[in-house]
Amino acid sequence: MTNENNSVTTKKVPSIYPAKTKIQVTVIFFVVLGIYLFSMTWTQQQMVGGFSGAFQNVFQVIEKFFPPNTAVISAIWGPMVETIQMAIIATTVAAILTVPLALLAAQNVTTFKPLYYITRTFLNLLRTIPDLVLAVIFVGLFGIGLFPGILALIIFSLGILAKLISETIESVDMNPLEAMRASGGNVLQVIWYALIPQVLPQFTSLVLYVFEINIRASVVLGLVGAGGIGLILNQQLGFYNYPNAMMIIILIFVVVIVIEYISTKIREALL
Amino acid sequence: MIEFKDVGLVYPNGTEGLKKINVTINDGEFVVIVGLSGAGKSTFIRSINRLVTPTSGSLLVDNEDILKYRGSDMRKLRTKTGMIFQNYNLVKRSNVLKNVLAGRLGHTSTLRSIFNLHKKEDVGLAYESLQRVNIAEKIYNRADELSGGQQQRVSIARVLTQQPKYILADEPVASLDPPTSHQVMTYLKKINKEDNITTIVNLHFIDMAMEYADRIIGMRAGEVVFDGPVSEVSESTFEEIYGRSIREDDLRGGADES
Ligand SMILES: Nc1ncnc2c1ncn2[C@@H]1O[C@H](COP(=O)(O)OP(=O)(O)OP(=O)(O)O)[C@@H](O)[C@H]1O
Ligand SMILES: [Mg+2]
Numbered sequence: 001m002t003n004e005n006n007s008v009t010t011k012k013v014p015s016i017y018p019a020k021t022k023i024q025v026t027v028i029f030f031v032v033l034g035i036y037l038f039s040m041t042w043t044q045q046q047m048v049g050g051f052s053g054a055f056q057n058v059f060q061v062i063e064k065f066f067p068p069n070t071a072v073i074s075a076i077w078g079p080m081v082e083t084i085q086m087a088i089i090a091t092t093v094a095a096i097l098t099v100p101l102a103l104l105a106a107q108n109v110t111t112f113k114p115l116y117y118i119t120r121t122f123l124n125l126l127r128t129i130p131d132l133v134l135a136v137i138f139v140g141l142f143g144i145g146l147f148p149g150i151l152a153l154i155i156f157s158l159g160i161l162a163k164l165i166s167e168t169i170e171s172v173d174m175n176p177l178e179a180m181r182a183s184g185g186n187v188l189q190v191i192w193y194a195l196i197p198q199v200l201p202q203f204t205s206l207v208l209y210v211f212e213i214n215i216r217a218s219v220v221l222g223l224v225g226a227g228g229i230g231l232i233l234n235q236q237l238g239f240y241n242y243p244n245a246m247m248i249i250i251l252i253f254v255v256v257i258v259i260e261y262i263s264t265k266i267r268e269a270l271l
Numbered sequence: 272m273i274e275f276k277d278v279g280l281v282y283p284n285g286t287e288g289l290k291k292i293n294v295t296i297n298d299g300e301f302v303v304i305v306g307l308s309g310a311g312k313s314t315f316i317r318s319i320n321r322l323v324t325p326t327s328g329s330l331l332v333d334n335e336d337i338l339k340y341r342g343s344d345m346r347k348l349r350t351k352t353g354m355i356f357q358n359y360n361l362v363k364r365s366n367v368l369k370n371v372l373a374g375r376l377g378h379t380s381t382l383r384s385i386f387n388l389h390k391k392e393d394v395g396l397a398y399e400s401l402q403r404v405n406i407a408e409k410i411y412n413r414a415d416e417l418s419g420g421q422q423q424r425v426s427i428a429r430v431l432t433q434q435p436k437y438i439l440a441d442e443p444v445a446s447l448d449p450p451t452s453h454q455v456m457t458y459l460k461k462i463n464k465e466d467n468i469t470t471i472v473n474l475h476f477i478d479m480a481m482e483y484a485d486r487i488i489g490m491r492a493g494e495v496v497f498d499g500p501v502s503e504v505s506e507s508t509f510e511e512i513y514g515r516s517i518r519e520d521d522l523r524g525g526a527d528e529s
Contacts, residue, residue, distance in 0.1 A: 179373075
């Protein structure tokens, strides 16, 4: 109705969206709003004491976390190092495996189409499986410990790395490759002399970036039994030993910040 | 010696790049190929080192039909034909020495080249080549720190290091200013004379073709429409090759400046 009024008073300016779309969007908006309102009141009813009660609960729990128990540092340092090692090993293995996969998944290097499509599809499949799911599966297969965690991280980071690096390879300047081919270089020599120098900085930067992701991911994987500091954190939370858990969280926080800082600095220097 | 015998090339999309080409290029010649854009100059030159493969006829290099070559034969062929490109085609992030050493790839085993185990003679040769084109002082500079003319000299040094029997140059001066163009052409001519390397150069510019060539081959629409020594070439020859009258932009100029 207001629409009609507008079009009478102002000059005939067509609306960006047709009237039908406007109505649809409005209906959807109110439906969504309705769902939110309903779920809010419903949650309220479920929570004893409503929202104020919930917040009170939060404060009570937070209070239990303080002060963190500094005495456990020496005991949790070992698992923390394990977590870092897990990330380092997984990133290194993934970085090595990435090289052939990224080359096969780059259209400008792998001119044999079927091979290119098979590799692409394989990498896409890898990336559809969340790292947590991988960890749960591997923990089920190999039992609790570092090994399933490392395996999950390798597959997870391989999916990301190979994809990103194959795209870097596809964007290189092909002219030097042609020059080396024309001077009698074979496929390996051409890749080594003309391609690698062009992608190496990006490669190193991406590997460091994935390493940062892996540090954080390996903590989370620990929660589902894949070893390292995450496993310990999960145990302490299970025992309701909140001061210990707090200390672990603080340690993880510091380590992640330090590693990310160093890695960012290196990456800045590279590019 | 390079012999084109009824060589034809049809690109996968149906374009006829070369039509029944019959040309013989003798050892030590400095041949310039002229023709309008799309005439087939690049196709002609790139057939010789098999960057493109003619679809009919036979193409003999040193009395062997290179159209039958595969694998290791191809590597041998490319090792004895050096190539110079319009865009220099250097690895921009690598230094000058490394770029020049890449000229030895055809002579070097895969293992050696991957572990950077260059022979002493090869490094010496690379340095000597850089000296010959007066750019030895830039040996450790990254290639992208050099001007266009300097990069093209490095690419000439790369070809020299390859010690080829033939040099193919596809529009080597198209991206350079007139004085630098003459400098580059002068180096190519000098190498042709001193090392007796057969040299085939694609050029757009009539005046440069006249100044540096021993022999001119004119191409139009995939065919050779003129072939003869420079002494037989006049302005009307070019008008025939180009199928139109000569214009200002067919000339590079600047011959006296360098
Ligand atoms: N890869 C290709 N696929 C299909 N057609 C091509 C290909 N390369 C060249 N051609 C065609 O073949 C013909 C000859 O091309 P060529 O590159 O040899 O000409 P040119 O004389 O070198 O031109 P320019 O002076 O512009 O470099 C042109 O019509 C061109 O469009
Ligand atoms: Mg061309």
